Amino acid sequence: MRIVVTGMGVISPIGSSVDQFWSSAVNGQGGIRKITCFDASGHRSRIAGEISDFDPKSFLSGKQIEQTDRFTQLALYAAKEALNDAGDLSGYPARRLAVSLGSGMGGFSTFESSAIRKLQHKSVPPFTVPRTMANSAAAWIAAQYGLKGANLTCSTACSSAANAIGTALDLLRTGRADAVVTGGAEACVLPLTISGFEALHALSTGFNDDPEQASRPFAIGRDGFVMGEGAGILVLEKEQDAIQRGAKIYAEIAGYGCTCDAAHIVAPDIDGQVAAMQAAIEDAHITPDAVDYINAHATSTPLGDIVETRAIKQLFGDHAYTLAISATKSLVGHTIGASAALGSIATIMTLSTGTIHPTINLATPDPECDLNYAPNTALHKAVRIGLCNAFGFGGNNATLVFKTY
Amino acid sequence: MTTENIEEKIIVFIASKVENVDPATINRSSDFESLGLDSMDRVQLLFDAEEIFGVTFDDEEVKNFSCVGDIVDYISKHHSADQSPEA
Numbered sequence: 001m002r003i004v005v006t007g008m009g010v011i012s013p014i015g016s017s018v019d020q021f022w023s024s025a026v027n028g029q030g031g032i033r034k035i036t037c038f039d040a041s042g043h044r045s046r047i048a049g050e051i052s053d054f055d056p057k058s059f060l061s062g063k064q065i066e067q068t069d070r071f072t073q074l075a076l077y078a079a080k081e082a083l084n085d086a087g088d089l090s091g092y093p094a095r096r097l098a099v100s101l102g103s104g105m106g107g108f109s110t111f112e113s114s115a116i117r118k119l120q121h122k123s124v125p126p127f128t129v130p131r132t133m134a135n136s137a138a139a140w141i142a143a144q145y146g147l148k149g150a151n152l153t154c155s156t157a158c159s160s161a162a163n164a165i166g167t168a169l170d171l172l173r174t175g176r177a178d179a180v181v182t183g184g185a186e187a188c189v190l191p192l193t194i195s196g197f198e199a200l201h202a203l204s205t206g207f208n209d210d211p212e213q214a215s216r217p218f219a220i221g222r223d224g225f226v227m228g229e230g231a232g233i234l235v236l237e238k239e240q241d242a243i244q245r246g247a248k249i250y251a252e253i254a255g256y257g258c259t260c261d262a263a264h265i266v267a268p269d270i271d272g273q274v275a276a277m278q279a280a281i282e283d284a285h286i287t288p289d290a291v292d293y294i295n296a297h298a299t300s301t302p303l304g305d306i307v308e309t310r311a312i313k314q315l316f317g318d319h320a321y322t323l324a325i326s327a328t329k330s331l332v333g334h335t336i337g338a339s340a341a342l343g344s345i346a347t348i349m350t351l352s353t354g355t356i357h358p359t360i361n362l363a364t365p366d367p368e369c370d371l372n373y374a375p376n377t378a379l380h381k382a383v384r385i386g387l388c389n390a391f392g393f394g395g396n397n398a399t400l401v402f403k404t405y
Numbered sequence: 406m407t408t409e410n411i412e413e414k415i416i417v418f419i420a421s422k423v424e425n426v427d428p429a430t431i432n433r434s435s436d437f438e439s440l441g442l443d444s445m446d447r448v449q450l451l452f453d454a455e456e457i458f459g460v461t462f463d464d465e466e467v468k469n470f471s472c473v474g475d476i477v478d479y480i481s482k483h484h485s486a487d488q489s490p491e492a
Contacts, residue, residue, distance in 0.1 A: 061424055066449060123455060126448040 002254075003172045004405060006247040007235030008345050009081025011074050013049035013228055013332045017081060021342075022349045025357035026378045030331045032211045032226050038191055045203035047211040048189040049228030049333030067127045068140060069107030074231035074338075075137035075185035076144060082181065082233035083145060089179055089235075091245055098149040098177035099138045100168040102160030102184035104337030104392070105193065106134035112192045137185050137231075149177050157392030158297070159258075160184050160337035161232065162400055165344060166256030168236050169400075178241060183341035185231035194227060200266065202301060203227065215334075216361035217298035217327035218305050218369035225299040228333025232341025234348075251348045252403040254385075255284025261395030268304050268391055273311035276397035277387060284401040286385060289319045291401075293350055293386040295343040296373075298327035298359070299334050306368045308389065313371070324381060326350075326374045327359040340390035344400060347386040351404045354382050411458075411484060412477045418457060419473055422450055433474035440473075451476070460484060 008018050013031025015021035024031070031049045040046040056065050056073040059080060065073070083089070089097060110131040114124045130136060135153035142151050150171055154164040161184025168182035197203045204224040207214030215226040242249055257279025261272035281288055294312065298305055313320045328339075328346045335342055350356050355378050362375035388400045412433065420428035423440045431440070437447055447470070451462050454476065460483045470476060 062422070063424060063446070123452060123461075126445065126452050 001173060002239040002252050003169055003236055004239050004242050004252050005234050005250045005348055006237050006242050007082040007086025008250065008348065009078040009085060009233045010231070010342060010345055011051060011054065011077045012230040012335070012342055013051055016051070016077070018345060018349070021345070025328065025331055025346060026355055028358045028360045028376060028378070030212050030215065030360055032215055032333055034211055035189060037189055040194065043194050044198050044205040045194055045224070045227070046208045047204070047214050047226055049226060049335070050189055051229055067131065069110045069131040069136060070187035071103055071107055071109070071185045072131070072137040072140050074187055074229065075101065075233070076140055078183065078185070078231035078233040079141045079144070079181060082235050086235035087247055088245065092178045094146050094148040096149050096178035097147040098151065098168070098171050098180045099142050099147050100150070100152045100154065100164045100171060100180055100182040101138040101141070102154045102156070102162070102164035102337045102341070103134050103137060103186055104155060104157045104160050105186060105188045106155070107132035107136055108188045108193060109190055112190050141181055147181060155337065156396040156398070157394055158334065158336050158339055159390035159392035159396040159398040160340070161344070162340035162388065162390035162398035163258055163396070165234065165253070165340065165400055166258060166398060169253055169256050172236060172238055179235060179237045181233060181235055183231065183233035184338040186336040186338040187229045188336060189227050189229050197227065204300065213361050215300050215330050217296070217300045217330050217359055218309070218365050218373050219362045220364045220366050222300045222302060222305065224301055225329065226333035228329070228335040230332060230335045230338045230342060232338055232345050234341070234344060249405045251351050252405050253400060254403045255280040255401030256399070257281070257283055258396070258398040261397070263395055265395070266393050268307040269395060270307055270311045270314060272395055272397045273308060273389070273391060274315045276399045277311070277315050277389065280387065280399035280401045284403070286401070288316050291316070291323060291385050291387055292383040293347065293356060294323055294325045295347045295386065295388040296325050296327050297389040297391045299329055306366065308391070309369045309371055320371055323372065324356045324374055324379055324383070325371055326357050328357070330360045330362070331357070340388055340398065340400070343388045343390065344402070347388045347402050350383050351386055351402055355380055356383065411481050415454070415477050415480060416473065418454065419450065422453065431473060433477060434472055436472040454480065458484060
């Protein structure tokens with residue numbers, strides 16, 4: 001049984017449609033700017049990949065806006081795009097339509113603002129809990145579109161969307177659903193999350209006056225990740241069903257692997273990453289040398305990019321040097337629980353267009369990062385099989401395999 | 406602020422919170438059900454009213470609210486109490 005992608009939607013710092021996102025990515029136009037959504041002057045990291053022109057009023061009622069956190073609003077926007085793109089799903093029974101979404105932090109904006117009110121001895125807004133809960137976005141997508149089957153939310157930090165998409169694949173393979181709306185959403189460009197990641201020394205702090213240079217995976221001088229926000233949604237179905245309803249098919253999703261380091265809560269681990277990629281490749285019934293492209297996790301932290309490079313070399317051997325690799329986070333920053341959804345969309349667009357978006361800000365690579373990361377300029381190359389990597393706090397590693405269709 | 410002024414402001418406020426209701430039809434006797442406000446909507450409405458009108462609703466008294474007039478009367482009463490001289 002083959003599972004295919006029949007719809008895509010995205011909202012990101014570099015575009016609010018798949019076309020806009022992909023055009024910016026291919027042209028190397030990044031979206032990292034100085035933070036504008038709050039006064040970041042007291043922070044060491046004052047830059048982010050914000051979606052500055054997002055207006056929920058353009059598609060949600062006042063009441064819906066009142067009852068939803070920003071991460072849910074971004075998810076609803078991307079879901080609207082993806083479901084419009086997928087076309088008519090009304091031939092499926094509503095109970096066979098599922099949602100599998102990822103988010104690392106959930107409604108953290110609501111949590112933060114309500115906590116401030118509580119600490120100021122003010123009353124707390126009544127929708128604090130339903131806006132904050134991690135499954136809020138999945139539930140709202142279901143309610144908006146009448147998707148009455150399984151409704152799952154995966155929260156595995158920065159690999160959330162990869163595990164959500166992998167779970168969607170499993171729901172279809174095991175016959176628990178006929179179509180799944182899947183992906184991830186995150187909106188945590190917020191004082192508390194920025195402070196928290198600063199305290200871990202995980203964020204870039206040396207490019208506050210030159211934000212566009214800050215997210216620089218694999219490059220010399222990288223000093224941490226840049227916070228981003230966004231949502232990416234895919235619609236997955238069984239191949240035969242998609243053909244039968246005349247759907248446009250972007251790609252096949254052929255494999256999924258996930259592992260846990262079971263070691264350090266934040267430090268990456270080569271063996272766990274290798275095992276996730278290997279499991280995904282075996283799940284897709286291919287061999288490592290069949291892989292043409294990797295959309296790397298590549299957050300732009302000093303250690304993370306080296307560990308991922310080593311993991312790729314360990315698994316692929318000499319073939320690692322012939323692979324094309326790119327880092328979507330160089331363009332949008334790290335969208336945490338949405339990042340693998342944006343990475344998956346970039347991978348699918350790579351497969352369907354034969355263009356590999358560049359890793360920007362890669363003038364001088366770190367000597368320990370010596371693979372082909374498509375530095376600064378898009379590559380044009382037929383890509384038949386692409387991987388999307390996502391590694392998260394908690395030692396979570398997940399890899400998805402996409403094939404041209 | 407006179408009671409009439411408060412009533413007018415509250416009705417304008419409630420009109421901004423309801424959907425698919427002609428604001429011109431909202432008056433003191435409009436009940437929450439006819440305005441399409443479910444129990445969670447009412448809780449949100451009163452929370453917003455607290456912010457705007459500077460009052461704190463008593464949880465027990467709120468249980469007996471059924472129409473716009475109940476909110477108007479409560480705010481009129483407590484708003485004037487808040488305005489008492491040099492409290």
